[in-house]
Amino acid sequence: MSLARSPTGLFLYRAVVTIAFLAVSPVWLVGLLTRPELWKSRIGLVPRLAARTAGQPARVWIHASSVGEVRAATRLIEEMRQKRGVEIVLSTMTSAGHSVARASLREVGHFFFLPLDVPFVVARALRRIKAEVLLLVETELWPSLVFEAKKRDMKVAIVNGKVSPRGLKGYRRFRFLFEPVVRMLDAVLVQSRRHMVNYENLGVPSERIAITGSTKQDLQPRPDGELALRRKAGWSSSEIVLAAGSTRPGEERILCEGFVRAKASCDRLRLILAPRHLRRASHVARVAASFGLAIATLSGLRAGPSKPTKNSTGAETGGGIDVLILDTIGDLVTAYRESDIAFIGGTLSGHGGHNVLEPAAAGLPILAGPSTDNIEDDCNALCEVNALVTVRDSSDIERALKDLTESSEERGLRGGQAAAFFSSRPVASLLTLEYLERAGIL
Structure with a gap:
C-alpha cells in the first residue's frame, strides 16, 4: 500500500481527530499546568x-x-x-x-x-x-x-x-x-x-x-517465602483463602452471597476481592460490609496498625478480617500466590474474563463464570484437566467452595493440574x- 496519501477512511479520521484536538485545547492546556508529566506526553x-x-x-x-x-x-x-x-x-x-x-x-x-x-x-x-x-x-x-x-x-x-x-x-x-x-x-x-x-x-x-x-x-514460578498479605490480614496458613481477581460490577455481590453461605460450613474461609478498577474499591467494601462481613483494605493495613473491623451497621465485629479489599496496584499476583482458590473476574458480568494464567501459575483450583470469550482457549484446556470449575450464580459458588474447603486433597489435585497445564506451555x-x-x- 502506498503511503503517499492516506486512504479515504483514514483521511477522514485524521481530519476529525485534529479538529477535535483543537476544539478541546483548553482541556490539555489546563492539563499541562496540573499534570505536566501526563499531558506533555499526550501532546x-x-x-x-x-x-x-x-x-x-x-x-x-x-x-x-x-x-x-x-x-x-x-x-x-x-x-x-x-x-x-x-x-x-x-x-x-x-x-x-x-x-x-x-x-x-x-x-x-x-x-x-x-x-x-x-x-x-x-x-x-x-x-x-x-x-x-x-x-x-x-x-x-x-x-x-x-x-x-x-x-x-x-x-x-x-x-x-x-x-x-x-x-x-x-x-x-x-x-x-x-x-x-x-x-x-x-x-x-x-x-x-x-x-x-x-x-x-x-x-x-x-x-x-x-x-x-x-x-x-511467562510469569515467575510460585515462590516459597513469607505470606505477607496473610500476615497483614491476620490470617494463618490454616485459613482457606479465595482470591477473586479483576472483578466487575455486580460480581462482588454474587461472590459474597456464595461466600457467606459456604463460610457457614467452613469458618476458616476468607475472601480477597480485587476490583478491576481501583476507583470501585470503596463501593466493593460497602457491598461486602452489607453482608455483615468484617472488611479491611490493603492500603489501610499498610498505613498502620489494624483498627477494629466493622460491618454495614457500623458495629465492631469483634473478630478477625473476613474480606480483604485489594485497593493497591500490582498486588494481585501476590494475592494469588498466597491463596488457595481463585475466581476469574469478568466471567459473571459478561466482560469475557480476565487473566486466568496467573492463578494457574500459582497452582490454584479456579472458579469462573460462563463469559470467557477473552480467555476461551485457556479456560477450555483447564476444564479438560479438571482445574477449572464453571459457576453461574451464587449457589454454584457456594457448592464449589464447599467441595474445595471440605477436601484439601481436592484442592491439591485441581491446583496441581492448573500448575501442570501452565508449565507445559511453551x-x-x-x-x-x-x-x-x-x-x-x-
Missing part, C-alpha cells in the same frame, strides 16, 4: 533522543496500555535486552500501567504516556523518539500512530495479539478505517488460532500472522522474539 512532548548511529542495535518503542499489557510484555522486554541488546522505550495509556512499568522494568530506558492519536502530535513524538521499530501489545490499533510510523519506514507489529468477538464486531463496524491500518502491519503475533482467524477477518494478510501464544503465561516470549528476528523486524 507529543516525549523524551527527545539522539539518533542511533550505524552499527548500534535498534531502538524499539513498545506500547503497553495498562497493567495487564505491561505484565504481558515484561518477559519479552527482558529477552530483547539480553539477546538483542536493543534500546527500549515504553509508553502506557493509564497511570496505573505507568507506575507499574517504572517500578518493575529496569531494562527500559525511557517511560512516557501514549500521545493522543492526532497526526501532528504523533509525528512530533516519532521525530523525538527516533525509533526503528514499534511494537503494540495485544489490541492497540491507533490509526494515526501506525500510519505515521510506516511513513517513516518503521517496522510495526502487534505482539501477544488478541481480538475478542466483541472487539471484532466493533472493528468490522469501522472496517473502512481499520482494514487499511491492519494491512500496514508487518506482523501480527497472536495468542491462539481463534485470534488469528479474527485478525484475518479484519483484513490482515494470513502470511503476516503467526501464533506465538500468550506472553502473560515460552511465548521466546517464540515471539524468534519470529520478530526471522521476519527482519529486529
Whole structure:
C-alpha cells in the first residue's frame, strides 16, 4: 500500500481527530499546568533522543496500555535486552500501567504516556523518539500512530495479539478505517488460532500472522517465602483463602452471597476481592460490609496498625478480617500466590474474563463464570484437566467452595493440574522474539 496519501477512511479520521484536538485545547492546556508529566506526553512532548548511529542495535518503542499489557510484555522486554541488546522505550495509556512499568522494568530506558492519536502530535513524538521499530501489545490499533510510523519506514507489529468477538464486531463496524491500518502491519503475533482467524477477518494478510501464544503465561514460578498479605490480614496458613481477581460490577455481590453461605460450613474461609478498577474499591467494601462481613483494605493495613473491623451497621465485629479489599496496584499476583482458590473476574458480568494464567501459575483450583470469550482457549484446556470449575450464580459458588474447603486433597489435585497445564506451555516470549528476528523486524 502506498503511503503517499492516506486512504479515504483514514483521511477522514485524521481530519476529525485534529479538529477535535483543537476544539478541546483548553482541556490539555489546563492539563499541562496540573499534570505536566501526563499531558506533555499526550501532546507529543516525549523524551527527545539522539539518533542511533550505524552499527548500534535498534531502538524499539513498545506500547503497553495498562497493567495487564505491561505484565504481558515484561518477559519479552527482558529477552530483547539480553539477546538483542536493543534500546527500549515504553509508553502506557493509564497511570496505573505507568507506575507499574517504572517500578518493575529496569531494562527500559525511557517511560512516557501514549500521545493522543492526532497526526501532528504523533509525528512530533516519532521525530523525538527516533525509533526503528514499534511494537503494540495485544489490541492497540491507533490509526494515526501506525500510519505515521510506516511513513517513516518503521517496522510495526502487534505482539501477544488478541481480538475478542466483541472487539471484532466493533472493528468490522469501522472496517473502512481499520482494514487499511491492519494491512500496514508487518506482523501480527497472536495468542491462539481463534485470534488469528479474527485478525484475518479484519483484513490482515494470513502470511503476516503467526501464533506465538500468550506472553502473560511467562510469569515467575510460585515462590516459597513469607505470606505477607496473610500476615497483614491476620490470617494463618490454616485459613482457606479465595482470591477473586479483576472483578466487575455486580460480581462482588454474587461472590459474597456464595461466600457467606459456604463460610457457614467452613469458618476458616476468607475472601480477597480485587476490583478491576481501583476507583470501585470503596463501593466493593460497602457491598461486602452489607453482608455483615468484617472488611479491611490493603492500603489501610499498610498505613498502620489494624483498627477494629466493622460491618454495614457500623458495629465492631469483634473478630478477625473476613474480606480483604485489594485497593493497591500490582498486588494481585501476590494475592494469588498466597491463596488457595481463585475466581476469574469478568466471567459473571459478561466482560469475557480476565487473566486466568496467573492463578494457574500459582497452582490454584479456579472458579469462573460462563463469559470467557477473552480467555476461551485457556479456560477450555483447564476444564479438560479438571482445574477449572464453571459457576453461574451464587449457589454454584457456594457448592464449589464447599467441595474445595471440605477436601484439601481436592484442592491439591485441581491446583496441581492448573500448575501442570501452565508449565507445559511453551515460552511465548521466546517464540515471539524468534519470529520478530526471522521476519527482519529486529
